[in-house]
Amino acid sequence: MKDAAQWLEELRGLNIAEPVRIMNVCGGHERSISLAGLRKAIPENIELIPGPGCPVCVCPEEDVYEAIQIALHEDVVLVAFGDMLRVPVNVPKSEPRSLEQAKAAGADIRPIASPTEAVKIAKEEAPRKVVFFAAGFETTTAPVAAMLDEGAPENLLVLLSGRLTWPAVAMLLDSESPGFDALVAPGHVATVMGPEEWEFVVAKHQLPAAVAGFRPDTLLAAMYSVLEQFKTGRRHLDNCYPEVVRAGGNARAREQLNTVMAVYDANWRGVGIIPNSGFRLRDAYAAHDARQVFKSYADTSRKRVGEMPPGCDCARVVLGKIYPNHCRLYGVACTPRKPIGPCMVSDEGACRIWWSSGYRENLWEGGKKERSGA
Amino acid sequence: MCLAVPMKITAIDGFICRCEARGIEREVSLFMMQDDDLGIGDNILVHVGYAIQKVSEQEAAESWELFDEMLAAEI
């Protein structure tokens, strides 16, 4: 097994002269890349682009609004992964703008780290209803399906905002300007769903692709693989994380997902509807479906409904169209301490990751600053 | 939320196991791993309280090294 330094040497040895843009679609990958400083280590003509890798960032604004309203107006405990609590919605300043503010306003809202905690709270609070607001990609949604498949308490309801990762990449590749030349596929999504989901990148679009883990060595191995594919013209989906990613993924987990949930055309915040990109509960689980049990609080007359907060370019960051520090608010009005958009709130958001990795300069094109050191 | 970490199984009771990693103990669900023959001492990759895959001792050790570095970098 080669270590990171050896992979880096091999990668440099490919001597690729033309610009190549490699996209990753996982907050975990972006974190490792940024913290290990891989962008600075690899040749300058190789660009590493963070793509749709943050489920919190793309969770529909309407869903967060719904969660806030349910928590405020129904007699429930609302539980959610901690990241969701600070995500802002577009309402007048006089109303709670996030679950955190709704909690301050008196709603019973609790952060959890696992679906098993939701079950525990539901047992303690019975017969009071507990609503689990569950946003996440496949790796997080599969455990929610497992929880329901195993048999959750009657009073536990799920407000599901689960999303699939590959359809966002498919949408980009089907568009006129995908914005990247090669893909590093997410290792833990592939652990559950199987690497085969990513075959289309190679088969349909003839782009190099490799599944990577989260250490710099496996990320560099995947980067080497896609660059080598780029150079030789021989494309294939490489598995650079075979220690964990196996053919077919976790078959039992996929079966549980399929038993409990169906796939539908779903909305992504600031992006719009992406075909086959969302999970919803099947009818057999209607009694656990918060969307069926409660009346909808959707209010289409709300100002900026569904959009990012004013001035926030998170949707374009998510799609890899701009780097985080090309947003005009990055580091100026928007920092992790005072986040404006979800990409600065979530641990998986590219803006947050870049800020904590030390990128402090705002390179907004309309700014007065020269793009020095870009 | 998406970070999955390897942990070592220290006790199993039905679909629930106790796991340990770097001195931290957790209860983890094995419900997604019921087709695998898991025992005490095995390492599993844990994501939001559920085991999603079995991992080797070496893989677990190397991943933990990285997490140590990442945590150190954040402080």
Ligand code: SF4
């Ligand atoms: S820096 Fe803040 S405002 Fe700009 S895109 Fe990122 S989250 Fe949105």
